[in-house]
Amino acid sequence: xxxxxxxxxxxxxxxxxxxxxxxxxxxxxxxxxxxxxxxxxxxxxxxxxxxxxxxxxxxxxxxxxxxxxxxxxxxxxxxxxxxxxxxxxxxxxxxxxxxxxxxxxxxxxxxxxxxxxxxxxxxxxxxxxxxxxxxxxxxxxxxxxxxxxxxxxxxxxxxxxxxxxxxxxxxxxxxxxxxxxxxxxxxxxxxxxxxxxxxxxxxxxxxxxxxxxxxxxxxxxxxxxxxxxxxxxxxxxxxxxxxxxxxxxxxxxxxxxxxxxxxxxxxxxxxxxxxxxxxxxxxxxxxxxxxxxxxxxxxxxxxxxxxxxxxxxxxxxxx
Amino acid sequence: xxxxxxxxxxxxxxxxxxxxxxxxxxxxxxxxxxxxxxxxxxxxxxxxxxxxxxxxxxxxxxxxxxxxxxxxxxxxxxxxxxxxxxxxxxxxxxxxxxxxxxxxxxxxxxxxxxxxxxxxxxxxxxxxxxxxxxxxxxxxxxxxxxxxxxxxxxxxxxxxxxxxxxxxxxxxxxxxxxxxxxxxxxxxxxxxxxxxxxxxxxxxxxxxxxxxxxxxxxxxxxxxxxxxxxxxxxxxxxxxxxxxxxxxxxxxxxxxxxxxxxxxxxxxxxxxxxxxxxxxxxxxxxxxxxxxxxxxxxxxxxxxxxxxxxxxxxxxxxxxxxxxxxxxxxxxxxxxxxxxxxxxxxxxxxxxxxxxxxxxxxxxxxxxxxxxxxxxxxxxxxxxxxxxxxxxxxxxxxxxxxxxxxxxxxxxxxxxxxxxxxxxxxxxxxxxxxxxxxxxxxxxxxxxxxxxxxxxxxxxxxxxxxxxxxxxxxxxxxxxxxxxxxxxxxxxxxxxxxxxxxx
Numbered sequence: 001x002x003x004x005x006x007x008x009x010x011x012x013x014x015x016x017x018x019x020x021x022x023x024x025x026x027x028x029x030x031x032x033x034x035x036x037x038x039x040x041x042x043x044x045x046x047x048x049x050x051x052x053x054x055x056x057x058x059x060x061x062x063x064x065x066x067x068x069x070x071x072x073x074x075x076x077x078x079x080x081x082x083x084x085x086x087x088x089x090x091x092x093x094x095x096x097x098x099x100x101x102x103x104x105x106x107x108x109x110x111x112x113x114x115x116x117x118x119x120x121x122x123x124x125x126x127x128x129x130x131x132x133x134x135x136x137x138x139x140x141x142x143x144x145x146x147x148x149x150x151x152x153x154x155x156x157x158x159x160x161x162x163x164x165x166x167x168x169x170x171x172x173x174x175x176x177x178x179x180x181x182x183x184x185x186x187x188x189x190x191x192x193x194x195x196x197x198x199x200x201x202x203x204x205x206x207x208x209x210x211x212x213x214x215x216x217x218x219x220x221x222x223x224x225x226x227x228x229x230x231x232x233x234x235x236x237x238x239x240x241x242x243x244x245x246x247x248x249x250x251x252x253x254x255x256x257x258x259x260x261x262x263x264x265x266x267x268x269x270x271x272x273x274x275x276x277x278x279x280x281x282x283x284x285x286x287x288x289x290x291x292x293x294x295x296x297x298x299x300x301x302x303x304x305x306x307x308x309x310x311x312x313x314x315x316x317x318x319x
Numbered sequence: 320x321x322x323x324x325x326x327x328x329x330x331x332x333x334x335x336x337x338x339x340x341x342x343x344x345x346x347x348x349x350x351x352x353x354x355x356x357x358x359x360x361x362x363x364x365x366x367x368x369x370x371x372x373x374x375x376x377x378x379x380x381x382x383x384x385x386x387x388x389x390x391x392x393x394x395x396x397x398x399x400x401x402x403x404x405x406x407x408x409x410x411x412x413x414x415x416x417x418x419x420x421x422x423x424x425x426x427x428x429x430x431x432x433x434x435x436x437x438x439x440x441x442x443x444x445x446x447x448x449x450x451x452x453x454x455x456x457x458x459x460x461x462x463x464x465x466x467x468x469x470x471x472x473x474x475x476x477x478x479x480x481x482x483x484x485x486x487x488x489x490x491x492x493x494x495x496x497x498x499x500x501x502x503x504x505x506x507x508x509x510x511x512x513x514x515x516x517x518x519x520x521x522x523x524x525x526x527x528x529x530x531x532x533x534x535x536x537x538x539x540x541x542x543x544x545x546x547x548x549x550x551x552x553x554x555x556x557x558x559x560x561x562x563x564x565x566x567x568x569x570x571x572x573x574x575x576x577x578x579x580x581x582x583x584x585x586x587x588x589x590x591x592x593x594x595x596x597x598x599x600x601x602x603x604x605x606x607x608x609x610x611x612x613x614x615x616x617x618x619x620x621x622x623x624x625x626x627x628x629x630x631x632x633x634x635x636x637x638x639x640x641x642x643x644x645x646x647x648x649x650x651x652x653x654x655x656x657x658x659x660x661x662x663x664x665x666x667x668x669x670x671x672x673x674x675x676x677x678x679x680x681x682x683x684x685x686x687x688x689x690x691x692x693x694x695x696x697x698x699x700x701x702x703x704x705x706x707x708x709x710x711x712x713x714x715x716x717x718x719x720x721x722x723x724x725x726x727x728x729x730x731x732x733x734x735x736x737x738x739x740x741x742x743x744x745x746x747x748x749x750x751x752x753x754x755x756x757x758x759x760x761x762x763x764x765x766x767x768x769x770x771x772x773x774x775x776x777x778x779x780x781x782x783x784x785x786x787x788x789x790x791x792x793x794x795x796x797x798x799x800x801x802x803x804x805x806x807x808x809x810x811x812x813x814x815x816x817x818x819x820x821x822x
Contacts, residue, residue, distance in 0.1 A: 041646060042359045042360070042362070042363040042646050042649070042650055043359075043363070043643065043646045043647075043648075043649025043650040043652070043653060044649065047363060047650075047653070048366075048653040048656070048657070051363075051366050051367045051370070051653070052367070052370070052657070054367070055367040055370065055371075067363075067364075068727075069360075069363065070726065071519075072518070072519025072520070073500065073501050073518040073519035073520075074501060074506060076515075076518060076519070077518070077519045080515060106506065107506075107507075107508065110515050153777065156775075162504065162505065162506045163506065182774060182777065183774075184771055184774045184775065185504055185771075186771070187503070187767060190586075190636075190642040190643045190644065190649070191586065191642075193640070193642050194456075194457065194460075194586075194636070194640070194642055195460060195461075197457060197640065198457050198458070198460055200460045200461070200775060209641075209656055209661070210641055210642070212661060212663070213641050213661045213662065213663020213664065213665055213666070214640065214641065214663055214664065216663070216665060217663060217664035217665050219640075219664060282370060282657065285656070285657055285658070285659050286653075286656050286657050287656065287661075
């Protein structure tokens, strides 16, 4: 056997091994821990939600899911890292609709989230409420908007950061109502709430974990809430009042190109969470809903949302 | 309230509470001591464990990690000049010099005692004055914050080892570095030249390690000394702190505790600022300010007592309003919520005994920590007695590894090298890099509050400040006088130096 022949047969053998192995790898997926990138900082609601579901999901996936916090540039650092990762199903990202669907509209980015990421599922959504300090005269959302309309620029909208989860829904309401307000961004929901309580701001959008205790204590009043079901029993939804729902969707995504069978394994595992007792108990404790949505369904929603945001961004920043 | 308090004390007296708190303290200390790992990371990773524990076990466990981690961060700062966070930068002024004199154990013991004293007394003050602290915290909005930071930056620039003007120059360079990346208010990219890597700004940790640890390594190589601790002191590396030395610093510890407790009311920036202000105050009050920065135990006490005294008051907005002031309290909030406790105005009335139990647990954590910390110090002190030929490469490895593990981004290594060279050059030119670091850390906060104030004033900022913000107006009014005073003092010190050059 000549050397040439030998090397050729070795090559064939090697190729055969690879061909033979690949279905085996797929069958074994996941065979090592999965990394879950969170493009946001420690201690936020994404961090907390992820800590809950990653402590339950190993029983359905057979592998650990390791959280990797990659904050920076408003979520762009982590998103870029997830998109650059090898599409083998071992790197996922846990993000939200404003990073995914709105941010690419604000400036030129080296990626296109809608094309480069595919949804595994929507875990749940955060439904914030329009809140004002208890001594403000407005009893309903319409009262407040009427005041804003009457005195342009007077109404101060305190946000937790530009184009974030608590600014965008509020901006949408203000735009639809034709109110010209002063936007003041704060570094996160905590400082924003402090500004409301101190009277530096007129209203903000706040998530139930923060707003709940303050509403019960009578320090602030909720005028309207996002989401499909009411957050506070006697406070109407934005939807009921004729506005967009304005939720923050918490979504698990994978870079494009992950084999379909692996996507299915992931989607099935996350779907099973919804019947898990521990998961449901923990989610209830942290005050989050389990408004799950399957990946393919959510992928259909993304371009639709993006078009709506495009109009909003154009109107507000005048670009 | 007294009933609640007593019930709370009884709730804490449990073996598992104490055991897990001790475990948390040790874990926190070791993680905090590792360069590149932060207390916040440790807490975020350990948070889910607390979900499955009893509230009276899980939350003290996290509190343990938190307290242990903050002290742990001062260990590499003292030994190899590697501050893990902005809060331990002030500890690097005297720590490494003490280590070189063979007093690393003394330094670490002083840091431990000062930390525990500062923390304990601020916790007690917090429990006693939780109401007034909550009201005061509400008074600090963006304009006040901006004014306080402006004044702090001037004080920090003035207390550096060199000239005031040099300090200011470095401070401005730091402010400039902080502007690289996304602008905090509008979200626009600045000074990135289209590079995506620096869009999120320059990372703090590689910058700190580069500025403080790399020049130390280079200098040690330059001097060709064979041991990190000078030969003649080597045997004394294990010498303990004497009571006399501790007593000498009691005044400093009390002063720093007062400073830390009052600055702790300012959310987010308290720890960093208070360590510096505490240090500056001690230097000013001392009869021999020239020894500060050259291995003065009192300097360690000043910085460590101040940055730990912040811990108590930072919890107040969290407990009374459910508002986390910084990332650490945000993680604690997560732990509270997952346990079914919702921090807010009603937490005290609904869960009074439990809240007091947690506060009392914090007090006990300090005492346990005093014992655990004291027992482990000799272990850490041994590190610097390793031969230089082994210690220096090890430090270099830790510097690079620490910078990398922080975000697992190779770009951070470039940042480390850049600031390493920058720090070395600055040292050779007698520029102190501290004001730069502070400018860098506080720059975004200053910019944020400046922008917010402009927005709040709706075009007439000056009128707004003087009409609606009396505290800001007062701080801004005294700032020029303080600046002039510091300038004058710096000029006088310089003249003195020229007349009688230091031996």
